[in-house]
Amino acid sequence: MATTAGRVTTDRYAWMQAVHWMHGAGLHESARRHGPRFNRTTIQLAEVLGDFTPCRPGLRRLIQLTGLSRRSVQYHLEILRESGLIAYVARGTRLRGGVARASEFLRTIPVAFDRALGIRTVIDDGKPARERRPVGIAEEHREEIAKLGKRARRRARRRRPRSRTSTSRSARGLCTPMQDGCSSSSGAGPTALPPEDKLGGEDGHPARKQITSRRARRVNAVGRRFRMAAELIRSVPWLARASVPRIAWVIRRVADAGWTTDEVRAFLDTTDAPRRVVRPSGLLAYRLKNAEGMPGWTDPASRARTVEAWRDSPRAAAARHAEWDGPWRPPASAHVRRQVHAALTAALHRPASDAGGSCDVDDAAPPPALEDLPPETVLTLRAEAARDASLVRFALDHAGEAYARRLYTHCRVDQVLRSARQMAR
Numbered sequence: 001m002a003t004t005a006g007r008v009t010t011d012r013y014a015w016m017q018a019v020h021w022m023h024g025a026g027l028h029e030s031a032r033r034h035g036p037r038f039n040r041t042t043i044q045l046a047e048v049l050g051d052f053t054p055c056r057p058g059l060r061r062l063i064q065l066t067g068l069s070r071r072s073v074q075y076h077l078e079i080l081r082e083s084g085l086i087a088y089v090a091r092g093t094r095l096r097g098g099v100a101r102a103s104e105f106l107r108t109i110p111v112a113f114d115r116a117l118g119i120r121t122v123i124d125d126g127k128p129a130r131e132r133r134p135v136g137i138a139e140e141h142r143e144e145i146a147k148l149g150k151r152a153r154r155r156a157r158r159r160r161p162r163s164r165t166s167t168s169r170s171a172r173g174l175c176t177p178m179q180d181g182c183s184s185s186s187g188a189g190p191t192a193l194p195p196e197d198k199l200g201g202e203d204g205h206p207a208r209k210q211i212t213s214r215r216a217r218r219v220n221a222v223g224r225r226f227r228m229a230a231e232l233i234r235s236v237p238w239l240a241r242a243s244v245p246r247i248a249w250v251i252r253r254v255a256d257a258g259w260t261t262d263e264v265r266a267f268l269d270t271t272d273a274p275r276r277v278v279r280p281s282g283l284l285a286y287r288l289k290n291a292e293g294m295p296g297w298t299d300p301a302s303r304a305r306t307v308e309a310w311r312d313s314p315r316a317a318a319a320r321h322a323e324w325d326g327p328w329r330p331p332a333s334a335h336v337r338r339q340v341h342a343a344l345t346a347a348l349h350r351p352a353s354d355a356g357g358s359c360d361v362d363d364a365a366p367p368p369a370l371e372d373l374p375p376e377t378v379l380t381l382r383a384e385a386a387r388d389a390s391l392v393r394f395a396l397d398h399a400g401e402a403y404a405r406r407l408y409t410h411c412r413v414d415q416v417l418r419s420a421r422q423m424a425r
Helices: 012-025 040-049 059-066 070-082 111-117 139-153 167-172 206-213 221-235 244-250 252-256 261-268 280-287 300-311 314-321 334-348 375-387 390-398 401-408 410-424
Strands: 086-090 104-109 120-122 133-136 351-353 359-361
Touching: 012 040, 012 104, 012 111, 012 139, 040 059, 040 070, 059 070, 070 086, 111 139, 221 244, 221 252, 221 261, 244 252, 244 280, 261 280, 261 300, 334 375, 334 390, 375 390, 375 401, 375 410, 390 401, 390 410, 401 410
Parallel strands: none
Antiparallel strands: 086 104, 120 133, 351 359
16 A cells, blocks of 8 residues: 555545546556456456445455456456556455455555546645545546546446355355345246255255254364464465474474464564575574563463554564565576576677677676567566566666666566565665
């Protein structure tokens, strides 16, 4: 949220005007070379998001309301975020064995929308720039904003709910607290129901019989250790390459003492993150030594207060939104490695013929213009750099910041430099 340049709005009507304008203007650019683009499905998902206050839907809820697949919902959420129409307040958790928490968004209106339509905004005293409010619009754009208003009032035709949703799943409860109620009836039309005496179960409810026959799997102490170890490896960056059984052995004392994953993360965050880790399990064992007996960490109530303070700290907020780059590693694809080597070799070592016909290399010469590289190579390098920050760091180290910005765009280079500064703190 701190990096967005748009203004936050709680007005669904004004936000949908911006969504329809972005769709018509075609300004969305994605680093992906595959997948959908900004289309009517994106508008359909935006209409669903506009109904949530606060905007905190889960993926299962969005799949149920739109009838789209899980991957389609993720694609179009990414499109809305790249277009500057939504911004993350907090990312959700997707940890196995724990309670899944939905991501929370804020609906934002891009700066390009205000500039294109001549919308004037003001900032009230004591409020941040993202909470500026509109006070007027240019006369020549009033007709266009009226057309956008008509589109914002219309509702796109939604797909039918997915037929794979069975009665048993509805009985388990897909409804969220933001839903007024849930129904187990299908939207596919009238269905001939069997007589009640043919239904399974003593009370004539087959779904209830299926649910009662299932029992929740109980996890013992060893299972809790392994579950916490897997969660820590996924959530703590410098544990990314550690072994789950080794980490489970290291955290056995805090896991048996009733600690949660968030409590362990809060305790680890009391000291700065290491810049270079050779043996993650050894560092974790050193930091957690006698942790269960330290003052302020002995009982669940004090640990809960410490976790709440840790979540509100600026360091934790920056870690939730920062990208973990780690040490530089070459690209995994051999084809991309060859392209990077050829492009940078041609850019950094341009032979120049002298009077005698021999060629030498001028290392002090500035990098050449991007016109010297094929357009296909530039697009491929930018797409790979969007997924692998090591390419940008390689260009910064060997060609300089100016060349890296021209090749990989200012936005991507700024992200890598910002991440490097956060890691250095």
